[in-house]
Amino acid sequence: MTDTPDSSSDPHAPKAQNVNLLRKFLNGTEIDTRLLGMFGALALIWLGFHFYGLIFKGFGAMLTPRNLWNLSVQTSSIGIMATGMVLVIVTRNIDLSVGALVGVTGMTMGILQAEIFPQYIGLGHPMMWVITAICGIALGTLIGSFHGWLIAYRDIPAFIVTLGGLLVWRGTAFLANNGKTISPLDDTFKLLGGGPYGTIGATGSWIVGLLACAVVIFMLYNGRRKRSVHGFAKRPMWGELTVGGLSCGMIIGAVLLVNAYPWPKGIVKQYAAANDITVPEGGLFISHGFAIPVLILLTVGILMTILVNRTRFGRNVFAIGGNPEAAALAGINVKWMTLKIFALMGALAGLAGVVASARLNSATNALGLLDELYVIAAAVIGGTSLAGGVGTIYGAILGALVMQSLQSGMVLIGFDTSIQQIVVGSVLVFAVYLDNLYRKNAK
Known part of the structure; x- marks a missing residue:
């Protein structure tokens, strides 16, 4: 006769039972552990800043409908670009020019609305916002395609091409209107940025x-x-x-x-x-209710998820990220795919320029400044591996929300801009460190 161990006398039994229950829950629901981690981080950020305000400021502003609504609107432009940055990073590339593309497309759209279109279609024309948005997205696509061509067909590293693009297009945005701000914009166009009427x-x-x-x-x-x-x-x-x-x-x-x-x-x-x-x-x-830029972000997220998970294009992206040489031997045109990925990134940067300039109701040279940092950080925090081959669209959007929550929370409690940059940079490095640990444990 064999003795069965008495779990009631084992001090580690409750802990083991909890681990088994958690494992059963994760296996039964098939919820990604990274997704749970991001929701947990988001909850800690919100609760931490809210209670910090309650204790040291006398009021908590983080978990209020007003702040969370504004937070969703502020996340929109970063989230839109982060969905494209996932594809760029998955294929082992990087795009440092997205913030400058927001600036140059925003400035171009401002000039079109203020100086060019009124001469031909009249001021306040009902289709002005549509034509303007199409022109901004088209310009972003064209610039992104040019970057992709230099990277894929001229074998210039993506880091160098997009770093040069950051400087070139930021300077172009300044020269386009001699650094002057263009405001206000078309009444219908500015609804794309939110606000009470948007x-x-x-x-x-x-x-x-x-x-x-x-x-x-x-x-x-x-x-x-x-x-x-x-x-x-x-x-x-x-x-x-x-x-x-x-x-x-x-x-x-x-x-x-x-x-x-x-x-x-x-x-x-x-x-x-x-x-x-x-x-x-x-x-x-x-x-x-829901702001229009938030609905734009959700629509982009759904379409990008379908593109990544349900099409040959998406499968090819992850094949290239997993092993570019094997992907080429399998018949995938890696160069053409690279050009298309950067063109898509440019289009999304143009769309983000629409949202950002509409939200400010102006076009300025500072539009999109440092956005490249937040976009890359959002994608990495969302689980996109810098080693390539791994990434999700919903993770990037959640990562954008985490980054914007950090920035918004620090503004609410009165942190200086310098401290905000220190925190954001630290979070980015920590996210890459966690990604390395996750990949090592997954092997």
């Missing part, structure tokens, strides 16, 4: 939120059905319900948050006077 309101936000929940449920159902058809192992039902519940819970929470932030009283009075609305004694509550 939102979809409470009803629109609920529609977007419910549609997103429906998409999540459909994707879970469709994924389970496909696994069953192809004979792959399926997640346990509790895992499916957990993933669906958490996803829909976060979506509904986001809708409640953006709807809890009202328009400023002055804007409400102007809106009521312009539309013959009587403001009650207690005031009129009008929700912001």
Whole structure:
């Protein structure tokens, strides 16, 4: 007869049980541990800055609807570019010129709206914002293609090409209007940057939120059905319900948050006077809802995820990042792919220029300054490996939110710009160190 160990007398038994439960949860839900780590870091940043403000300032401004709404808008332009930077870094390249591209495309669009288009289509033309945005994105694509051509077909290292691009295009933006600021921009164009009028309101936000929940449920159902058809192992039902519940819970929470932030009283009075609305004694509550730049970021994230995970282009990107020589031997045109990746990066930088200049309602030479640092940091923090071959779009967007949360939190508690730069640089180095540890443990 054999003796069975008594787990109640083993001091390590509770710890082992907790580890097993966590492992069972991760295996059952198939949630990426890096994703959990980023959410944990984000929660620590938000709670840390909020309680720091409560203790030392007498009020906590971090976890308020106003600040979190502004944080989402501020993250948009960095997040848009970070989705493209994932592809660049996955293929073992780097792009240091994205901030300068935001500046030169923003300045070009400002000049088009203020000096050129009014002469031909008239000031305030309803299509001016569309034409302007297309021109900005096209210019970014053209510059990105030029960078890609130099890198792929002239064998100049990406670091050198884009470092030169950073200097060239920043200088070009300055010379384009002799360093002067162009403001204001077209009234419709500036809605792309957010603000009280650049939102979809409470009803629109609920529609977007419910549609997103429906998409999540459909994707879970469709994924389970496909696994069953192809004979792959399926997640346990509790895992499916957990993933669906958490996803829909976060979506509904986001809708409640953006709807809890009202328009400023002055804007409400102007809106009521312009539309013959009587403001009650207690005031009129009008929700912001989701801002247009946030919806642009989410749309870019979805499209880029489909591009990366569901197309031959995406498979080729990761094949090149895993082993460029093997990818070339397998028939992938590595040079042409490199050019297309940098062209896409340029287009996304142009789109970020649209959002950034619209948010400021002006075009300045300082637009996009140091954005390249935040974009690269966002991609790396989001799990994109500088060694190539590994990266996710949603990780880059979360990384952008983490970086912007750090910057916003430091501004709220009164840290100097120099300290902010020290913190951001330290976080970037620490993120690369964690990536190295993760890859070593994964082997």
